[in-house]
Amino acid sequence: MKRLLPLVLPLALAACSAPPQGEQPAQATTPPMVSTATAIDAKTLAANHWKLAEAHDAQGRALDALLVRADAPVQLDFADGRVSVSNTCNRMGGGYAVEGNQLKFGRFASTMMACVDPNLAALDQEVGKRFEGALTAETPDAATLKLTTATGDVLVFKGEPTAEMRYGGPGEKAFLEVAAETKPCSHPLIPDKQCLQVRELQYDDKGLKVGAPGEFQNFYADIEGYKHEPGVRNVLRVKRFKIANPPADAPNQAYVLDMVVESETVKK
Known part of the structure; x- marks a missing residue:
């Protein structure tokens, strides 16, 4: 009988742990990911002046053509269904709409000033071509707006509360x-x-x-x-x-x- 004990004990343990007939064993589950990003809405956008702090392409290379004015970075202001762009060569602006996690921009209008600085003169075109159609938008926190273009360019804006706020x-x-x-x-x-x-x-x-x-x-x-x-x-x-x-x-x-x-x- 002593030789049978090692065999009987595993069988007894298996019998205790086996699920009832017809019941499937529970499967391990991965807890769902919880996003901490703030939802995009017109109120959040209008609460701040959004100043461009970082710009890079899909490979992570800096987009220097958008960062030509360290003292006065490109700024977005949202109000009443329209967005205005300042600190470029010309003031620019147009309509926009929020659809889910996307910001959809209409065609921008612009003033027609000439700028002596060639980098500043080229800034209007660099900005304009990135605000065409739909951009993916997210706000990792209430003071950050991250926009991603269809080609993978990433523009990160930092918010400064408006005077109204x-x-x-x-x-x-x-x-x-x-x-x-x-x-x-x-x-x-x-x-x-x-x-x-x-x-x-x-x-x-x-x-x-x-x-x-x-x-x-x-x-x-x-x-x-x-x-x-x-x-x-x-x-x-x-x-x-x-x-x-x-x-x-x-x-x-x-x-x-x-x-x-x-x-x-x-x-x-």
Whole structure:
């Protein structure tokens, strides 16, 4: 009997582990992959200014022709079913639509300025040919937009929140005329401060100036996106936002440049 024990024990174990008659043994399963990417939608796209941070082809080679302005990279802005492209030689834009994980672009229109820098002049064509038809889109996180063209080119954009997101509302549009020269102005925290000289203008629905503008006044706030050049008078279209609970001695409104409407060099 002692010689039979090694045989009986395996048989007993097999009998205990065998599945009931007619039942199939369970199969090992692989847990499903969970994507952490944020869904593409118009609201996500409109929440940021998207600046090109990286561009390479399907083989991983850098697309230097798209990265010619390190200080002002190609930028995409999405709003109301349209996308605008800036920091190229010309401003470009057209319609777009979100379909699943794809961004579908219509034919772009463009201004017709000439650029002296040949690399900048070629940038419009390099951008335009990559925004034709459908691009695969994904957002690995809320501040990254990755677009892949049909030929495998990969464009990675980093998002910067728009003024509407930062100030919690759409703001209001206003037109400001900025005089050619600044003037000294008193400021408790900034000795020898120079203030822009600004007055507000009014336009009707047809774009015609109405009313008589007032006198130029010291403008203590900053205009985000605007860099004043001495000797140049500008008319700016800005977005004006209310600032909730501003610090003491700080303005309760913020101004963000929308576009330069007029620009004129003033001779002294």
